[in-house]
Amino acid sequence: MRAVVKSAPQDGPAGTIITDRGRPVPGPGEVLIKVAAAAICGTDRHIWHWDPSIRSSMTLPRIYGHEFCGYIEESGPDVGRTDLEPGNYVSAEMHLVCGHCRQCRTGQGHICASTRILGLHGDGAFAEYVKVPATNVVRLNRELVPLAVGAFLDALGNAVHATQVVDLAGRSVLITGFGPIGAMCAAIAEHCGASTVVVTDVSDHSLETARRWAASKSFKNLHAFNAAASDPKSVREAIIDISDGGIDVVLEMSGAPAAINFALDVVAMGGFMSMLGLPAGHSLQIDDYTRNVIFKGITIQGITGRRMYSSWQRMLSLLKAGLDVTWIVQAEHDSLDEFEVGMGKFDRHEALKVIFYPHGRGETQ
Amino acid sequence: MRAVVKSAPQDGPAGTIITDRGRPVPGPGEVLIKVAAAAICGTDRHIWHWDPSIRSSMTLPRIYGHEFCGYIEESGPDVGRTDLEPGNYVSAEMHLVCGHCRQCRTGQGHICASTRILGLHGDGAFAEYVKVPATNVVRLNRELVPLAVGAFLDALGNAVHATQVVDLAGRSVLITGFGPIGAMCAAIAEHCGASTVVVTDVSDHSLETARRWAASKSFKNLHAFNAAASDPKSVREAIIDISDGGIDVVLEMSGAPAAINFALDVVAMGGFMSMLGLPAGHSLQIDDYTRNVIFKGITIQGITGRRMYSSWQRMLSLLKAGLDVTWIVQAEHDSLDEFEVGMGKFDRHEALKVIFYPHGRGETQ
Amino acid sequence: MRAVVKSAPQDGPAGTIITDRGRPVPGPGEVLIKVAAAAICGTDRHIWHWDPSIRSSMTLPRIYGHEFCGYIEESGPDVGRTDLEPGNYVSAEMHLVCGHCRQCRTGQGHICASTRILGLHGDGAFAEYVKVPATNVVRLNRELVPLAVGAFLDALGNAVHATQVVDLAGRSVLITGFGPIGAMCAAIAEHCGASTVVVTDVSDHSLETARRWAASKSFKNLHAFNAAASDPKSVREAIIDISDGGIDVVLEMSGAPAAINFALDVVAMGGFMSMLGLPAGHSLQIDDYTRNVIFKGITIQGITGRRMYSSWQRMLSLLKAGLDVTWIVQAEHDSLDEFEVGMGKFDRHEALKVIFYPHGRGETQ
């Protein structure tokens, strides 16, 4: 089968090959899935560039990819589930957790300390077939989840996780960073009845995408600001004004210390912050901790991965309810051999989500 | 000033007069409000009919009405607020609470044991002017809240309260009883991203209203069932099927024991029930408490009044976010002298909400 | 091996034999546990008497028992856990759940609709050995959990579940029904800083046990009332007085409709009720639903089983913190052959908990 493989510890095309690999054989408790669609994620970009942050996690060669959907091809022995049949349309949680630690046994598997990630620590889904543990498979409804959306449920699950820890209905929401997950957060916030959605980013292109989306939905309460270009003081004042005194809920998607401090400055007394973005340097300087954390009495919630599996269930319910995220797909390719082209678009921020159909679109839809 | 007065302990026109009364004079801590619009509530109907349930709460004569909006006319001494000026567009919480009990001092004033209600225990807002404590006044934005909606914020607050105790996004919701508050609940559930909204009622007229509303919003996930006419077993099966195994959230607006037991039967394992409706006989027989309460592990939340003032704040935020409840107004009258006509429509369920403009529409809009 | 077997559909000794059975062989994913201690539960009494409520759940013959602790003897293939070794001191959750339904996948396995219970639907632990799925095994610390307590962790888990849904610190708590689980609830409430613990029961013997326990702990805030013998109005007034206006948290352990209505009457505005007791007739008449549920704005939470596995974790943490429940054990037997004697004491309410040591105390401690 064709597969996109990180083959050598180098940046760009020198470290990645598209090649033929043997089809995986599902072991006990595993299923083999024919990949219908897969999406590029920020982690894949780190792998592509062989970023220092990713190096110690990988042994090469390794097949890329942890966002995908497909059809069950076959099951190994002892899968322990009676609801999985060949031909079922599915996706899978690609974080593999131990199942027995304190966190796993209390519905908190997303913070299992022994987490392994397929597409990073094990072979992933940028291939014609992928094998995953049966426990991690999630069945999808073909009428509610098109392939192009099924391809990035892992990322959508991040956005759902960041937004399910606080009720957004009637709240003013600030999204710092309008990359793919920020865009999904905006779609969720609008869908769930947020009164105001403020977006900040440093790319005018991203902000324009945000405005076009809002216009297409006749959503009048979107406000998009360029955090870099504008006068920060006037942006601050505008946001305080829009939010009647301060933002209720911050969805921090950038990891940029400047954005985090800006958000801390405009969040309301008693506000809530979902923190998902990772700073390049791992550390964070909070400029006015006394005023913005203590005296404001805010709540800060770290967000990682997706809740297993309440984020998945809520995600599917929101899609059933009509949540539209198809507009986030901005490039589609019918072959894995076009990987470098797609990665280029993603890398240059020309496309929020880039989808590949390893067997072509005709065959799998 | 003109006022609608419950004058005698009798049913219908014999017990109610529209008459001239002296304009109230605001005392210390009170403001006088010029009533722009007022709405009939179910309690007003009980007063109109001099229902046994209401008799012990009232001494006559008494001006009707606790749902209204208007403009501040003047303030008494020591109002203790600097944000209220003559001409301000406002509504008011008409439940007067003690302010010092355990509940009042912890943001739970809505369950103060010493609650007095204007329009019941004191004079209400079916008049040209009404006086209320300044603490209870809520400022409104004329652009976000039209008079016809400002007139029934009290009732909308009940619906908000019933829906703010649980996050509705992506949940399947059952509303038992599609009267005015049930209709508001449906609007809120749709707005807040519920995946499915099921309505049951015994009136085909009400169900038709629900379906027309959903059609007008292009909301595809509304399912309306006549609980009386239909085969209950097939309705049950349909709802279980629609909700993938059981309803996540029940909003019980009917008070009918049959409806409550039906809801208990279709609510999901671990489901949530907001209980607002009052049974005629005060008691409730739960048919299968073992299975439907204990073994299902559900949560049942009693709902009364509005949270002071988080329900008001959320209500105004939802209206800002675009929540549309104007369609619930189905009759409007330009004079309090038409009270009997309006009450008739409300009494015969011909109109969900009936609005009166004591000074006429021309003068106050 | 010796085992206590429900052998025939009859009440008492006629339907139960103590006999020799083959030692179970653990299959894939299962472990075999040498039973060190096991306790009689209310369900065992229903089985002993062949109560109508239990008949349809059982096919005979069947080994009794779902409360026990012991030592791992051996493992079957593919247990999927690396933290279980022969000789480990363990207990096990005896509710077997599907693992894949909506509830199981969100940390709510205790309300899985496909639950099977060992000791009822499958063979239980009143034997020298029992086999259970490895997923359900919980490791214990021999220094923190004596055998006599390890024997009834299943029941203690019920009490923990009923008390973990609400913070008890500084709250007034009413426990309706002082059977074994009510007694555990009292111990937990005292340990977790409840300001007042009120106990009601219809047995003076039980109330005396409660008072003796409080005295032994120098716990001054225990108040025990006989709900049957006393003047209910004066008991009501005493409780309202003790609790400064109403009980914060009710732990309903009796299932008696009279007790439930009494609790609804004395619970505070905005109070919380954990409902665990099962009424004999399955139905429940709430006498004043309007006043006590709606107008009080209370929360009612159905409690069944134990949360998998947060109740287990909390239970072990509380034992580590010094929670003492050893006083609840009031009878101990060194052989399963004394089953009828022990069941008699339990049946006549002479002992809250009755423990059996299938291999004798000497061998296993």
Place this chain on the structure above:
Amino acid sequence: MRAVVKSAPQDGPAGTIITDRGRPVPGPGEVLIKVAAAAICGTDRHIWHWDPSIRSSMTLPRIYGHEFCGYIEESGPDVGRTDLEPGNYVSAEMHLVCGHCRQCRTGQGHICASTRILGLHGDGAFAEYVKVPATNVVRLNRELVPLAVGAFLDALGNAVHATQVVDLAGRSVLITGFGPIGAMCAAIAEHCGASTVVVTDVSDHSLETARRWAASKSFKNLHAFNAAASDPKSVREAIIDISDGGIDVVLEMSGAPAAINFALDVVAMGGFMSMLGLPAGHSLQIDDYTRNVIFKGITIQGITGRRMYSSWQRMLSLLKAGLDVTWIVQAEHDSLDEFEVGMGKFDRHEALKVIFYPHGRGETQ
């Protein structure tokens, strides 16, 4: 009357006088309280030293003190409460809030942006009499709250607030900083059933106090570490070991960036942090935000003041339940004229709490 007055913008005795002042006259809505006991707080120390952090908040002269209890002497007009009579034993919340903002109207008055503090922005309680708004008065029970404890309920309220946002029963708790509020947190954690209480401080004297307290309560699960003197790596390992893999709940009382980063390092996956301490420099560098906030998925809660008035209610309930904090009082003075002596002990950390009885102990107890 005698009063301790910050009279000039200078450090120590040069800026503070004990002098005679006119007795305050309660205005509308105010009550005059005869001060029975008052306690020194950290803010008083900042005032004493005329720290830069405090200067802009004060206009001089100003009477010190916001921790006290006493007896109602007389009421001004329109107090609006019927439960306050001369002679009542009371304390008062000394944070005065607007009552009408978004926060005040939703039970979040402790984060009102318009908060004024008596003893800082207005005259305080280090005097024979103090006047306060009637709304802020809290009645006490003389049998449950001795004067020496009534004197510092404000500080105890901080500790209650920090501990009421998370259920401590059965949890491992780390308290960073064993000053007066840290000591109160330890008492609360032990009382509320924490499984383990770990204390870190840089003063061996403080740690010794912690150990003596635990010994006096026969509380075996207290572990005290000197964060400065010890090998931090071995302390870290010891805490990870004690807490079975990580601390469930951190109560951060120090404001020291090193302590905060240490706590972030040892908090468990999914742990909870209550942040009350204020860093000297206002800013905070989080060393490994990626790992310790995001990947751990923790919750960080800013804590300021006391919840009005749920912290007060819970505090009184805990005292009723037997919470003992009398040991935190380590110096008592019968006259305000000994202020400098008492402040010296407090300033040199020789006493956790220092109490003054402005009318002498004999007269008021």
